[in-house]
Amino acid sequence: MRAYLALMHMRIPDRLDFAITLAPECESQACVPWSILTLVENAVRHGIDPSETGGQIDVRVRAVDGQLVVEVEDDGVGLAGSSSGLGTGLASLRERLRGHYGEAARLQLESGASGHGAIARLQWPLTSP
Amino acid sequence: MSAHAPTALIADDEPLLREALRTQLSRLWPALSVVAEARNGREAVALHASHRPDICFLDVHMPGWSGIDAARQIGAAAHLVFVTAYDQYAIEAFAQGVLDYLVKPVDDARLTETIRRLQQRLREASARPDLDALLASLARQLGQSEKAAPLRWLRASVGQTLRLIAVEDVDYLRADQKYTRVAWRGEGGVAGEALIRTPLKELKDQLDPEHFLQVHRAVIVNLRAISHITRGDHDSAEIHLKQRKESLPVSRNFLHLFRQM
Numbered sequence: 001m002r003a004y005l006a007l008m009h010m011r012i013p014d015r016l017d018f019a020i021t022l023a024p025e026c027e028s029q030a031c032v033p034w035s036i037l038t039l040v041e042n043a044v045r046h047g048i049d050p051s052e053t054g055g056q057i058d059v060r061v062r063a064v065d066g067q068l069v070v071e072v073e074d075d076g077v078g079l080a081g082s083s084s085g086l087g088t089g090l091a092s093l094r095e096r097l098r099g100h101y102g103e104a105a106r107l108q109l110e111s112g113a114s115g116h117g118a119i120a121r122l123q124w125p126l127t128s129p
Numbered sequence: 130m131s132a133h134a135p136t137a138l139i140a141d142d143e144p145l146l147r148e149a150l151r152t153q154l155s156r157l158w159p160a161l162s163v164v165a166e167a168r169n170g171r172e173a174v175a176l177h178a179s180h181r182p183d184i185c186f187l188d189v190h191m192p193g194w195s196g197i198d199a200a201r202q203i204g205a206a207a208h209l210v211f212v213t214a215y216d217q218y219a220i221e222a223f224a225q226g227v228l229d230y231l232v233k234p235v236d237d238a239r240l241t242e243t244i245r246r247l248q249q250r251l252r253e254a255s256a257r258p259d260l261d262a263l264l265a266s267l268a269r270q271l272g273q274s275e276k277a278a279p280l281r282w283l284r285a286s287v288g289q290t291l292r293l294i295a296v297e298d299v300d301y302l303r304a305d306q307k308y309t310r311v312a313w314r315g316e317g318g319v320a321g322e323a324l325i326r327t328p329l330k331e332l333k334d335q336l337d338p339e340h341f342l343q344v345h346r347a348v349i350v351n352l353r354a355i356s357h358i359t360r361g362d363h364d365s366a367e368i369h370l371k372q373r374k375e376s377l378p379v380s381r382n383f384l385h386l387f388r389q390m
Contacts, residue, residue, distance in 0.1 A: 010145065011143050011145065012142060012143055012144075013144060014144065014168065015142070015168075015192075049142075049192060050192050050193075051192050051193075052168075052169045052171065052192045052193040054192075078291075079284060079291050079293060088281070090281070090282075090295070091281050091295065091297075094295065094297075103317070103318070106316050108293075108316075109282075109292075109293040110290055110291065110292055110293070111290060111291035
């Protein structure tokens with residue numbers, strides 16, 4: 001995921017900034033393969049790429065009430081502005097999550113707090129070390 | 130035509146690709162001077178207006194205004210060459226027209242051929258064809274290619290939040306005056322309702338017919354949400370849902386859909 005963001009930053013250096021915050025207690029947590037990457041790819045493709053001015057992508061991983069919570073937020077064009085085609089990646093991610101965690105995993109997508117951009121939130125139960 | 134050395138503008142949202150094309154052009158056409166570089170369609174139009182280059186190389190997919198949008202503004206004021214990532218659909222669209230286009234990554238042979246054509250046009254000062262109609266149809270074709278897949282998400286405003294509801298979480302859709310009421314299940318199967326602005330009729334064409342069925346003039350149901358169907362008098366029927374108390378009407382016109390089931 002870091003490599004992907006670094007590569008995208010190389011592609012559009014003037015339009016993409018990113019930050020990754022990983023809480024220490026989450027470092028050893030297992031992650032459904034490609035799950036965070038899917039969200040980050042979406043943020044680039046649907047949030048930043050269509051925007052003339054670009055934006056910032058924040059990836060935050062933390063533990064809340066026994067759940068691992070991954071948030072990928074961008075301040076790009078937002079859900080209303082993004083073109084169609086949204087969904088293939090998320091739909092297949094949903095199915096993979098269901099395969100790993102059943103109904104215990106959640107995936108939400110909302111418009112950003114500031115009124116533009118989008119937040120994708122992914123959560124599943126923490127596994128005890 | 131002009132006595133001056135030919136000039137060009139390059140528009141691409143990716144700096145590395147602008148640089149690659151500039152380097153390639155300087156190698157294959159040393160006389161050409163690249164006088165401006167744009168990061169999107171809007172910049173391309175503005176820079177074209179201020180620099181008046183003979184040729185514009187326009188990336189098709191750029192944020193905001195695309196290369197096609199820019200081309201429609203620039204029109205016949207420059208020789209246009211489109212640059213596109215490999216995409217069968219786009220290439221077919223270009224190949225049908227008389228437009229010059231390059232496919233990324235741009236190979237030397239192809240670029241040389243394009244350069245030769247451009248040089249000839251500059252020499253002959255040939256009238257640039259009127260591209261309006263062509264570009265309009267191209268924009269339409271490229272737009273369409275992105276819309277073919279069935280709808281996966283509904284966008285619903287809940288207060289200040291725009292929420293995306295996955296279509297597989299939808300139990301049913303019911304027309305509500307100009308709006309559509311979406312009955313869906315959120316986290317943990319909790320039933321929720323939301324209003325969306327798209328009319329039912331429009332949604333019907335976008336939903337995957339394998340999972341969604343119109344059973345009434347005002348109702349579309351997710352087949353996976355159905356528990357059972359009971360028949361009533363006078364050719365009527367009711368759909369009972371797995372996780373909801375309310376039942377849905379099946380109108381006579383749609384009853385045949387359940388005959389074989």
